[in-house]
Amino acid sequence: HEGHPYCEIHYHAIRGSLCSGCNKPITGRCITAMQKKFHPEHFVCAFCLKQLNKGTFKEQNDKPYCHPCFVKLFG
Amino acid sequence: EHHMFKLPDGKYADGSWELSIYVTDLQCERMLRVKGDMHIGGLMLQLVEDMDVAIDWSDHALWWPDKNTWLSRTRSTLDQCAVQADAKLHFTPMHKTLRIQLPDMQQID
Numbered sequence: 001h002e003g004h005p006y007c008e009i010h011y012h013a014i015r016g017s018l019c020s021g022c023n024k025p026i027t028g029r030c031i032t033a034m035q036k037k038f039h040p041e042h043f044v045c046a047f048c049l050k051q052l053n054k055g056t057f058k059e060q061n062d063k064p065y066c067h068p069c070f071v072k073l074f075g
Numbered sequence: 076e077h078h079m080f081k082l083p084d085g086k087y088a089d090g091s092w093e094l095s096i097y098v099t100d101l102q103c104e105r106m107l108r109v110k111g112d113m114h115i116g117g118l119m120l121q122l123v124e125d126m127d128v129a130i131d132w133s134d135h136a137l138w139w140p141d142k143n144t145w146l147s148r149t150r151s152t153l154d155q156c157a158v159q160a161d162a163k164l165h166f167t168p169m170h171k172t173l174r175i176q177l178p179d180m181q182q183i184d
Contacts, residue, residue, distance in 0.1 A: 047123065048133030069133060073116040075150040 034059055045069050085160055092160040094153075096122055096137070099167040100130070109153060116149035122166055138165040145169070 001014055012018045012025035019026050021042025031043045031054050043052050047069035058070040065073065079087040086092045091110045098105060107121055115137060123132050137146040139162060146156055146164070158164070176182050 047120075049129065049131045050133075072149050073120045075114060075116055 033057065033064065034062060047073060094118075094158070094160060094162065094164065096164045096166050098122070098126065099165055100135075101126065101128070111154035112152050114150055114152055115146045115156065118153070119149065119166070134168045134170055135166055136169050138167050139163075140165060 001011055006014065008025055009018070017026045017030070017037055018024065019039045019042050020036040021038050021044070024039075026037055026039055029040050031038045031040050033043060033054055041051060043054070043057075043064065044050060045052055045057070045066040046063040047065055050066055052064055052066060057064040057066060058074075059065075060070070060074055079089055079091070081087055087108070089110075091108045093106050094109045096105050096107060097103075105122060105125060107118070107125065109118060109121075119132075119135070119137065138144075139146060139156075139158070141163065146158070148156075153159075172184055174182055174184050
């Protein structure tokens with residue numbers, strides 16, 4: 001990265017490509033939501049843990065929720 | 076969190092009170108400070124955030140054993156459900172295993 005050597009974790013930390021769910025590097029498909037990056041399988045509803053699709057989730061207090069759980073918890 | 080005076084009736088000066096909820100999956104009791112205008116959904120959210128355990132909570136709901144009822148209308152408030160500080164609620168899965176005996180006497184779960 002910019003001419004300096006880094007281990008894999010710090011390389012991704014500097015590039016901002018660590019998954020906010022598991023804190024491991026994202027090399028393949030990546031979901032960007034709530035100013036964070038996620039492995040697609042780690043972008044999940046905070047209540048039921050089901051995988052979310054970008055665009056269909058609802059955010060509350062910096063956490064993503066699926067529509068059914070959002071309605072249940074926030075009305 | 077700022078300090079609040081506890082009044083003689085057990086309520087706090089801001090109108091909040093403590094509610095005990097037994098979480099059957101974790102076999103533990105949690106005390107939450109709540110207010111009567113809090114929604115059931117908000118109570119479940121506060122409980123789950125308080126426990127900070129990443130499991131699928133979607134099948135869980137609040138059960139009130141003394142009244143033999145689910146608090147399933149999550150937009151209702153504690154006042155509307157008549158839940159007060161002496162209520163002992165359970166947070167438990169709605170789907171449970173049931174053993175039934177068929178007419179031919181065989182049992183299935």
